[in-house]
Amino acid sequence: MSAADLHRLVHRATPRVEDVRAPDRTDFIRREHGHLPLREVVDALDALEFSSASFLRQFSEVKIEKPAKPEFNEAEACVLSEKGRLERYATTPAAPEKSDDTCVHQLHRLLEDLRVLCPCLPSDKKQEAAPQEEASSPTSDWKEVVADEKAKGSDAFKQKDFRRAIDHYTRAIRASPKEVEEELKTLHTLYSNRSAARLQVEEAEAALADARLCVQLAPSWPKGYFRLGTSLRQLQRFDEAIEAFIAGRSLEPENKDWEKEVEKTQQMLEASPAAQVRQLIMQLLPDILATWFRAADPEGVLQIQVNGRLRDLGACKWRRLRDGAQPAKAQIRYAFLHKKGYLANLAANLQSPSPEAYAVTDLEGKPIKIPDVSAFFWKTDFASVHIDIKDDDGAMKAIL
Template sequence: MTDVRSPDRTDIIRREHGHLPLREAVDALDALQFSTASFLRSSSKSLKKREQLKQYCAAQEAKPLVEMSEDTVVHQLQRLMSGLKLLGVQAPPQGVEPSLPKEWTDAPEEGWQQVASEEKAKGSEAFKQKNYQGAVEHYSKAIQVSADPDVALFSNRCAARLLLGLPSEALQDALRSVQLGPQWPKGFFRLGCCWRQLGHLEQALVAFATGQKLEPENKDWQKELEKTEKMQQAEPFQQVRQLLQHLLPDILAAWLRAASPTSVLQLQVNGSFQQLATCKWRHLQEGTTPPKAQIRYAVLDQKAYLANLAANLQSSSAEGFAICDLAGKALSIPDISKFTSEAGAVVHVDVKDDRDGKMKAIIASVPLEEGLKRFISKPKDPDPPKASVESVLTIQRRSGFPRTLPRYIGFQMFPGDLNFPVIDLLRDAPALADA
């Protein structure tokens, strides 16, 4: 398959794109085959440099050498996704680089070069014979007798240790390899493989990307990057961020239209979490159909939200709403109460988990900044409902709002336009709003 991701795909990050609304920016990132993780990885460095330059110029009371425009939608999206907080969904830990002991000698014996060469050859022969432990021993002897060890010794021993299932020891060799040979691509390949085997996929991607820059004509780097990106996108933390980025323009439109600092925006998504959390471009690449979903949006104050949640947790029927998180852990009212009282724009998303077919809860806090509104397309208020409001609200009581009805309710076929609010209690049922 032809790789459509030319270097110009990063234009959405390099250029200002101040004219784009948030929805178009999110869709453009998907069209350019960015995941949330790869967007943040690509954008954070350039945006960090921009901020450092602004701070330096302010401290020096000087104008920047290049005129910088105001914040753009790309800057806002980068900060929104970087500042996203999730309850109960932990980010994968970053691997810590181990200390690297010096194994070679400062007082080599005469003829050490010949000994090192012979041990290296023995190690390579043992590797060919799949005697990986023997290979490690010979490469180690070659390193120990050397005054200036060959960088390939560490790379070769790294490969043998990986095949022996010793990724932590292999990581030391890979780090030493790139330290001694910073312009040698193979060292970064070994480093990427080690981080990946240890489960630290973000660091693996950085290593593979560095190797690709050193050897851009080698197409194998792209294969390693795509393999690792696919593994990363399957992590629950990344899936949650990807889903929320898909929905973010509509979430913020609903929030800015109707919510307040003491509100909770609750979404009930009638669709598959795993499918909705997969990038659209990934579906197209793999020949699967991009998913659709029916979504209900509701705005409640925190007290009403917690009252409904407590009633749902005590209910014997939980078909339409979640009573546990993605890990299967029961929702905790004290934990959620603490999170909602300290967080910014709180969003609760119930979505179907394909692993067991049950609804699971995602509770997140989205940071809001000044200037965000100009990038959010305000939804057009639909006409008041023509059908009986009471019958619609009766359904809502059975599907997640048993104690207190939301002040605002809206709906969306995703992808599609958000209809919000469809019901405004003060407008459509004032008696119920006061209840």
């Protein structure tokens, strides 16, 4: 899977001028010219071994140049005018100017704008600047102090006394000036070492802050990105962790360990409930959109009952095949309810719960509350979708 694969997929899905001229023959023309509708795009991504997460991450690298706008030829226009067709020439649709007019781009926008009440999908977290710890007025023997404390910290780390290692690395940092000659710079290694020690005592947020300072001080040092990636991974911020490992790989392309870290983190990401929800929705999107547009009621709710487990149906088909398992199958039922009918049906279910038949809790086991549902659904330009799916115990859980 690569950005080059996505680039080729976009070209296969790109509509031509014929699509604009014959909107009633879109499906026929796409088959004739190899254009891909949404269902085939989703299937193609699976064939290329993309997950929803890797698709979102790598699609930013895809650049499609806009087609050149045809020039108006005055001499040709005069000829056409003599035949009485000047007006037709001037109003004939030209090639689309937008480069984001394919099903691939639309799928990217839909997944990027997806909002789930529970579990929360991964999102960028605000990065707060770490407080400065370096010495503003270092002592004359600071070099000796830093070297001594760093050595003691490394010795404590080897003995797995991580708390003591953190203390020594902290003393070394506080004895160091921030601005020194290039050959004397050790701050980034001290932050790197302390980040590693903090991870060992499960202080992931503090380890992340140290890793960010390390990368900031030495942006061309690969190990800083390893510290950054491992800290983010421990915080289950898998998307960001993968980006950190990819940045390290770009600095050290001959090191095959980077690819192992990316693959390990990708598998952890795919196993998370949030990623499984997004993967499931990507697979269902063609049917969700078709049903939604047939209903043509922005105040309604599309209710889907999936007779299968999220762990299986939220996994990539290609991943299951690679692991020696068959692609998961399930009976899926679609029903479109008007707002009042949906809320009445939900209230009735909550009053007489039957977890094996329909969901009364979310994926985290928290009871569904009608005020929460009403506040979350019915946003402008959003489609409200309620999915019931089984958890590992066979009880139905809700994805809103």
